[in-house]
Amino acid sequence: MSVDKATVAKIASLARIRMDDAALERMVPELNGILQWVEQLGEVDTAGVEPMAAVIPNTLRLREDVVDADPLTGGGKREDVLANAPAAEHGFFGVPKVIE
Amino acid sequence: MTDLTSLGVKDIRDGVAKGDFTAREVATSFNAAVAEAAHLNAFIVTTPDHALAAADKVDAARAAGEALGRMAGVPIGMKDLFATNGVQTTAASHILEGFTPRYESTVSQKLWDAGAGMLGKLNLDQFAMGSSNETSFFGNVTSPWKKAGSNAAMSPGGSSGGSSAAVAARIAPAATGTDTGGSIRQPAAFTGICGIKPTYGRCSRWGIVAFASSLDQAGPMARSVEDCAIMLGAMAGFDPKDATSLQMDVPDWEAALNSDLRGKKVGIPREYRMEGTDQAILESWEQGKAWLRDAGAEIVDVSLPHTKYALPAYYIVAPAEASSNLARYDGVRYGLRDLPEGVGLQDMYAATRAAGFGDEVKRRILIGTYVLSAGFYDAYYTQAQKVRALVARDFALAFEQCDVILAPTTPTASFPLGSMNEDPLTMYLNDVFAVPASLAGLPAMSVPATINADGLPLGLQLVGKPFDEQGVLNAGLAIQQRAGFTAKPEKWW
Numbered sequence: 001m002s003v004d005k006a007t008v009a010k011i012a013s014l015a016r017i018r019m020d021d022a023a024l025e026r027m028v029p030e031l032n033g034i035l036q037w038v039e040q041l042g043e044v045d046t047a048g049v050e051p052m053a054a055v056i057p058n059t060l061r062l063r064e065d066v067v068d069a070d071p072l073t074g075g076g077k078r079e080d081v082l083a084n085a086p087a088a089e090h091g092f093f094g095v096p097k098v099i100e
Numbered sequence: 101m102t103d104l105t106s107l108g109v110k111d112i113r114d115g116v117a118k119g120d121f122t123a124r125e126v127a128t129s130f131n132a133a134v135a136e137a138a139h140l141n142a143f144i145v146t147t148p149d150h151a152l153a154a155a156d157k158v159d160a161a162r163a164a165g166e167a168l169g170r171m172a173g174v175p176i177g178m179k180d181l182f183a184t185n186g187v188q189t190t191a192a193s194h195i196l197e198g199f200t201p202r203y204e205s206t207v208s209q210k211l212w213d214a215g216a217g218m219l220g221k222l223n224l225d226q227f228a229m230g231s232s233n234e235t236s237f238f239g240n241v242t243s244p245w246k247k248a249g250s251n252a253a254m255s256p257g258g259s260s261g262g263s264s265a266a267v268a269a270r271i272a273p274a275a276t277g278t279d280t281g282g283s284i285r286q287p288a289a290f291t292g293i294c295g296i297k298p299t300y301g302r303c304s305r306w307g308i309v310a311f312a313s314s315l316d317q318a319g320p321m322a323r324s325v326e327d328c329a330i331m332l333g334a335m336a337g338f339d340p341k342d343a344t345s346l347q348m349d350v351p352d353w354e355a356a357l358n359s360d361l362r363g364k365k366v367g368i369p370r371e372y373r374m375e376g377t378d379q380a381i382l383e384s385w386e387q388g389k390a391w392l393r394d395a396g397a398e399i400v401d402v403s404l405p406h407t408k409y410a411l412p413a414y415y416i417v418a419p420a421e422a423s424s425n426l427a428r429y430d431g432v433r434y435g436l437r438d439l440p441e442g443v444g445l446q447d448m449y450a451a452t453r454a455a456g457f458g459d460e461v462k463r464r465i466l467i468g469t470y471v472l473s474a475g476f477y478d479a480y481y482t483q484a485q486k487v488r489a490l491v492a493r494d495f496a497l498a499f500e501q502c503d504v505i506l507a508p509t510t511p512t513a514s515f516p517l518g519s520m521n522e523d524p525l526t527m528y529l530n531d532v533f534a535v536p537a538s539l540a541g542l543p544a545m546s547v548p549a550t551i552n553a554d555g556l557p558l559g560l561q562l563v564g565k566p567f568d569e570q571g572v573l574n575a576g577l578a579i580q581q582r583a584g585f586t587a588k589p590e591k592w593w
Contacts, residue, residue: 001476008466015423015469016430017462018450027466030524034467037525038412041483044490051485055314055492055541056300056566060343072203073341080202086437093432098445 001039002032104129105270109174109327112273113215116158116173123155123162123173127217130175133271134219139593142256142266144180144238145188146220151175154217161215170354171334172215177266177275180221181228182208182318183307187218191309192226192236195456196435205307206339207276207318214334219272222262226458227426228283228311231530232520233261235460240517243291244269244589248555252516257287263321264291268589274322274331278308280315281414282509282534285546288321289509289559292548292587294576295321296328299567300541301346304339312421313344315414315538325547325577329353332569348567356570359578362396366575367502371407372533377511380552385508388549388560388579392506395578402498402505406490410536413491415528416471416484417539422461423468429456463524492540499565504575508533509546509559533561543569547576548585557587 003011005024008031012019019027068074078091087094104126107115116123131148158173183189183201190196204212212218226235232255233241243256243265256265260277264287267275277284279297288295296319303318310316320331333353339345368389373382389399431437431452438451457465471480498505510530520527537544543566546559560579564572 001479003470007470011466011469011473013450014473015465016427016446016449016453017457017465018447018454019462027463030463031466031470033523033525034415034463035470038416038480038484041409041412041416041487042479044406044409044483044487046483046486046490049486049489051482052489052492053314053485054344055488055539056344056346058301058344058346061340061347063340070341077202081433083202084199084434086431086435095432096439096443096445096448 001035003028003035105133107273108323109171109274109330112174113170113172113330116162117168123158124152126173127151127155127175130219130272137269137271137593139242140244140265140269141239141241142223142262142269142271143177143220144190144192144223147187147218150187151217151219154212154215158215169213169215170330171211174215174273175217175219176211177220177222177263177272178208178218179224179260179263179276179278181224181278181309182276184208184218184221187221189221189309191228192224192238193456193458193461194237194436195429195453197237199434203307206304206341207308207335210337211334216334222266222275224262225259227309227422227461228259228278228280229422229460229464230258231282231286231527232517233258234517234521235458237458241265242517243514244593245291245514245556246589246592254514255290255517257290257514259283260287260321264288264293267291267293267321267323269593274320274327276318276335277321278316278318279538280311281418281538282531284319284321285509285534285544285559285561286531288546290514290557292557292585293321293323294325294328294545294547295319296332296545296569296572297538297543298332298336298569299346299543301344302336304342304345306339306341310425312418313425314421315418325573325580326354326357328545329357329573351570353570353573357577358574359395359581361392361575361578364397364504365400365502366392366397367400367402367498367505369402369404369407369498369505369507371404372507374511374532377508378513378552381508381511381558384549384558384560388506391579391582392575394582400502402501404494404498404536406487406494407536409487410491410539411528411532413484413487414535414539416480417488419464419468420472420481421468423465423472426461426465429453460524488539491536495540495542504571505563507561507563509561510534513552513554513556513558537563542566543572545572545576547579549579549583550585551587
């Protein structure tokens with residue numbers, strides 16, 4: 001499979017990365033080179049093989065059902081959370097208007 | 101007095117404990133060495149005050165007769181992928197420039213608790229995506245090594261290239277690294293130092309800027325196997341804040357170091373004999389076998405039949421996870437915001453990410469987005485996950501016949517900066533020997549073996565069973581004792 005400029009533009013839009021025409025033109029052969037190379041995985045017989053998501057067997061733990069069980073990741077951190085925001089207003093993240 | 105910057109972790113820790121020198125003297129020496137080495141561009145920011153404050157705490161604790169931590173008095177470099185409270189953390193990207201965490205990553209906190217101090221935040225490939233340290237927004241890192249008869253700037257490897265350059269140049273006794281597909285081992289091999297990636301889950305990922313969460317693991321980089329054992333002991337341990345953290349005891353790797361390999365079997369994977377591998381690397385591999393045999397081990401042939409598919413599988417799995425992880429950089433919560441006049445939220449996201457991410461990061465996000473998109477998910481992503489399962493099964497079967505695997509770390513020695521940028525694939529291939537162990541989550545280490553005809557270091561790689569960091573370290577120690585690697589870069593910076 002290979003991608004054309006329109007496909008790369010669609011992917012870039014899905015990934016929310018603005019790309020002009022020149023950037024798209026440049027990216028098409030680069031992505032195709034990589035995609036053609038990974039295509040060799042199609043040769044591998046994977047019938048009956050379960051896809052691996054977690055490499056070391058582990059089970060998800062439940063934490064204590066307690067508010068702020070871990071103070072580092074609990075609540076009450078508004079100032080810390082907003083400290084690095086490009087625009088923080090009235091204790092919230094500021095964003096451009098999203099409704100007309 | 102000895103030049104304190106020539107000392108490693110163990111010698112510094114033991115010297116401070118004995119009173120041969122103070123932790124402050126050590127920190128002062130390394131701070132000065134860091135300040136002199138700006139030409140390497142190994143650090144994005146330096147934090148001499150952090151190193152001094154930690155040293156003073158250790159000196160005070162010693163004066164008060166208190167017990168000292170396992171890294172007491174050792175100033176280290178911190179890869180700029182670890183969130184450090186009050187100190188800029190960028191992942192070497194423009195999109196996080198100026199980001200100053202209000203919290204400390206678990207691994208860095210454990211190191212400070214063990215008595216280490218921070219010399220600064222080390223440069224790396226942007227978001228740890230790269231194998232040469234040429235994708236950082238803050239400029240390339242230059243290796244302290246030079247090719248014989250050439251003045252070309254050499255690559256320190258990547259992504260932990262600031263770490264490898266700093267440790268090889270003796271401006272830090274040790275540094276943290278992270279390894280997603282070879283990012284500790286390959287730079288260690290390129291610069292003649294040691295580096296170990298533990299079993300996936302040993303070190304908490306909490307507070308480490310995420311690249312590919314099912315692969316990312318932190319580990320130490322230092323100039324000896326002993327130093328790596330000490331530092332890994334300080335970094336590892338269960339953390340409830342990381343859902344994939346291993347809930348198991350951390351052995352005392354330092355105390356159990358033992359290079360007597362009698363009764364151990366070392367596997368030699370025949371598929372690692374690949375075209376394009378330097379002759380000198382193949383010879384060092386042969387030499388490595390002889391050293392381990394001399395240490396008492398039996399050498400056996402093993403097969404890892406899916407080796408050639410590991411790298412392409414990695415270049416689907418890692419970008420897929422990256423495209424998801426990096427969705428958080430949106431210009432809203434932290435970092436850069438690019439808000440062109442009069443545009444709405446969606447255009448702000450797109451403009452911010454266009455301005456904030458470098459080319460390699462964009463390339464991987466696009467690949468990841470594509471392989472996860474409707475209609476392609478099964479053909480690419482699911483197939484790659486199945487191949488990953490087969491790569492892991494290959495190792496499991498091989499470990500029925502051997503205790504540890506010996507292979508080269510890289511197919512080539514370091515190369516000049518700028519010489520491998522024609523095609524992204526050429527660079528990817530440098531991780532061909534490192535990626536399989538990452539996909540399988542196994543502990544793996546690179547130790548320096550020799551220097552080639554150009555005067556550049558070559559590394560050997562050891563891969564162990566899950567949770568058997570000890571077996572890896574022990575085999576590494578056996579090589580270290582026999583290789584007698586003492587070469588170091590001549591100071592030009």
